[in-house]
Amino acid sequence: MPEIVLAHDYLVQCGGAERVVAHWASAFGSRTLYTLAYSPQGTFDQFRDLDVHPSIHGSLTAQVERLLPALPAIADRTVVSGGDVALVSSSGWAHRFAYQMPHVVYVHSPARWLYAASDYRMRLSPMRRAGLWASTPLLRHGDREAMRRAASVIANSVVTRDRIREAYGLDAEVVNPPVEPVAAEARAPRHPLPDAFTLCVARDRGYKNIGLAVAASRVAGLPVIVAGSGSEQLDRPEEGVHGLGRVTDAELAWLYRHADVVIGSGREDFGLTIIEAALEGTPAAVVPAGGYLETVSPGVNGFHAGSATPEDLAVAIRAARELDPVASRTWARRFGLDAHVGKMSRVLEEVVQRA
Structure with missing residues (x-):
């Protein structure tokens, strides 16, 4: 070499x-x-x-x-x-x-x-x-x-x-x-969190479209956790939004393992977080565009929404919750x-x- x-x-x-x-x-x-x-x-x-x-x-x-x-x-x-x-x-x-x-x-x-x-x-x-x-x-x-x-x-x-x-x-x-597991050991964040939740892993950038993930989770009837630099500004637990800011890899692994669904709502060129979550058995609900067309196999590790609207993304969230974790892990290993x-x-x- x-x-x-x-x-x-x-x-x-x-x-x-x-x-x-x-x-x-x-x-x-x-x-x-x-x-x-x-x-x-x-x-x-x-x-x-x-x-x-x-x-x-x-x-x-x-x-x-x-x-x-x-x-x-x-x-x-x-x-x-x-x-x-x-x-x-x-x-x-x-x-x-x-x-x-x-x-x-x-x-x-x-x-x-x-x-x-x-x-x-x-x-x-x-x-x-x-x-x-x-x-x-x-x-x-x-x-x-x-x-x-x-x-x-x-x-x-x-x-x-x-x-x-x-x-x-x-x-x-x-x-x-x-794409490999982000950490060998998982550690819960030091933040009161709900038992069931969706997860959006994204820095607070406009093209990440965090607002869509929040709105779709609300329509789906689930609180949302947002992890990534700047997301602490979004923290409103009383409204079902938990902005954690930057988290450690061990904390991110815990979030991946415990989330019901990971959401991909931005304009991503690939979207590593979707595969990182799948390695932990967690499915994805994503907008039908960009790298998500490669990282999500419909019915295997998640679903593409019919459109980039809160209502259609919420439909994908509900459907993804029913998927087999083993299938998600198997799909992710090819990356x-x-x-x-x-x-x-x-x-x-x-x-x-x-x-």
Whole structure:
């Protein structure tokens, strides 16, 4: 196996993309990781054992997303060296780094602020929204040039493959993310919780559409637990909404195991949480779009709603509660780490041989 250097946009949160990179570090024995910003307390503990090279330091680390106008230039000047090949996790920036070796880009999504602007700009002030709109043509030009420098481009799902083709004019192979149980032991959160509940695992981002999950749970007659950074702002137990904020992996495992149904209500490119829940025997009720079309097998580990409305999603919630936990676990195992590593190893070795 060649020596593999890792790269990722920025390590400041506990999201699905960060979990994928953590799996890579362990599976490929990688010790070096390049990124724009690194907050050890804000992301998974596994990265503490790596030699992490951030381009942004100090107090600016916590404000990395607010540095959007400067990020293209910072990314372009982030030099990645050492190793035989770089494995790049990107949803916007890491593919722009200056690689001194062949590199493979694993795309979680083409940059939302460039190619799915309605998802991203809703979080910006009117002034920043106008600035992004004006600079989009130039940003897209640089983004496309950077992606075309990759030795190979991999998509995390079929929907991402289609978006890559539309954004960059490139054909990408699909390799689904590795999904393993989030923790060996489960621990109940220190928060009074109902006996029966739906679960929505999502950071408080507009495209996650947490409001739909809350509304659908209410129609289905179940309280909802929301876990993820920022969700503590939604905590209204008297209204059947329990916002826990960021939880540990052990607490997340407990929530997966005890939830009646996990809800997928956002615009996801894959949706790791659906498979993580299925590994614990918990079915899903999801909107009929994006990565959920791959991660949910109707009648096996969940159901797609007839439409993205609270009423139709509630129908899917009620139906999912009747599914067999064993079938959910069996379905989820096909997305395991071994299958992912086997496919990615082949791609990496082919790239090194061509170099």
